[in-house]
Amino acid sequence: MSAKPLRLGVNIDHVATLRNARGGARPDPLRAALLAIEAGADGITAHLREDRRHITDADMARLKAGISKPLNFEMAATAQMLDIALATAPHAACLVPEKRTERTTEGGLDVIGGHDYLVPFVDQLTRGGIRVSLFIEPSTEAIDAAASIRAPVVELHTGAWCHAVETGDLARAEREFARVVAAAAYGAEKGLEIHAGHGLDYDTARRVSALPQIAELNIGHFLIGEAVFVGLSEAIRQMRAAMDAGRASVAP
Numbered sequence: 001m002s003a004k005p006l007r008l009g010v011n012i013d014h015v016a017t018l019r020n021a022r023g024g025a026r027p028d029p030l031r032a033a034l035l036a037i038e039a040g041a042d043g044i045t046a047h048l049r050e051d052r053r054h055i056t057d058a059d060m061a062r063l064k065a066g067i068s069k070p071l072n073f074e075m076a077a078t079a080q081m082l083d084i085a086l087a088t089a090p091h092a093a094c095l096v097p098e099k100r101t102e103r104t105t106e107g108g109l110d111v112i113g114g115h116d117y118l119v120p121f122v123d124q125l126t127r128g129g130i131r132v133s134l135f136i137e138p139s140t141e142a143i144d145a146a147a148s149i150r151a152p153v154v155e156l157h158t159g160a161w162c163h164a165v166e167t168g169d170l171a172r173a174e175r176e177f178a179r180v181v182a183a184a185a186y187g188a189e190k191g192l193e194i195h196a197g198h199g200l201d202y203d204t205a206r207r208v209s210a211l212p213q214i215a216e217l218n219i220g221h222f223l224i225g226e227a228v229f230v231g232l233s234e235a236i237r238q239m240r241a242a243m244d245a246g247r248a249s250v251a252p
């Protein structure tokens with residue numbers, strides 16, 4: 001298949017993490033978002049967590065009002081978040097699982113057990129003009145369940161693969177990557193738009209960009225970490241170059 005254009009969504013949650021470590025207003029996530037867009041981000045992602053550990057309600061409102069590119073509102077599928085998302089009216093919402101004790105989003109959404117709850121939830125967001133994606137494990141079961149929930153987009157969780165790469169467990173990394181490859185192909189066959197994210201760095205982003213079905217990557221922690229060393233604009237430019245190199249390797 002011919003490859004789709006590949007968008008980069010920059011997740012600015014950890015700019016807020018850094019700000020909240022001291023309290024006060026700096027560094028400002030909106031300033032980071034504007035800089036990210038200037039450096040080539042196609043959209044901005046922010047996760048309003050139940051415990052507000054990084055992004056706050058006020059951040060979300062400022063981002064929506066202040067950026068010129070699409071805002072992707074990451075959220076748990078709770079009644080409170082539904083109200084806030086509908087009031088904020090972002091371009092997109094990505095539904096993720098959330099546990100208070102986790103450090104980041106561990107594992108995909110339970111789209112099988114949560115089916116009956118998620119169908120009307122997704123429907124309300126969709127009727128509010130918000131494009132919904134479901135953050136899922138890269139498996140055929142999760143794709144089938146996501147398709148039956150009628151969200152137009154799935155974001156494949158790349159965390160297990162990236163963790164295996166980072167810890168040098170290469171056999172596991174290849175198995176996990178094969179799951180991402182298969183899920184991207186299967187999901188596209190089912191008519192879903194395919195996104196991917198979690199734990200990506202330059203190398204893993206380059207590799208996953210070679211999957212022609214993938215339309216968007218959402219990347220945060222690595223970019224904010226790299227920004228300490230090379231600056232946010234340069235980190236985003238290098239990420240964009242890695243993605244373009246990966247995409248260029250796809251047969252036309």
Ligand code: PXP
Nearest residue numbers: 105135197198199218219220221
């Ligand atoms: N996509 C989703 C759905 C996420 O929950 C996260 C983490 O907030 C990311 C992408 C970005 O992950 P990372 O910060 O590891 O790049």
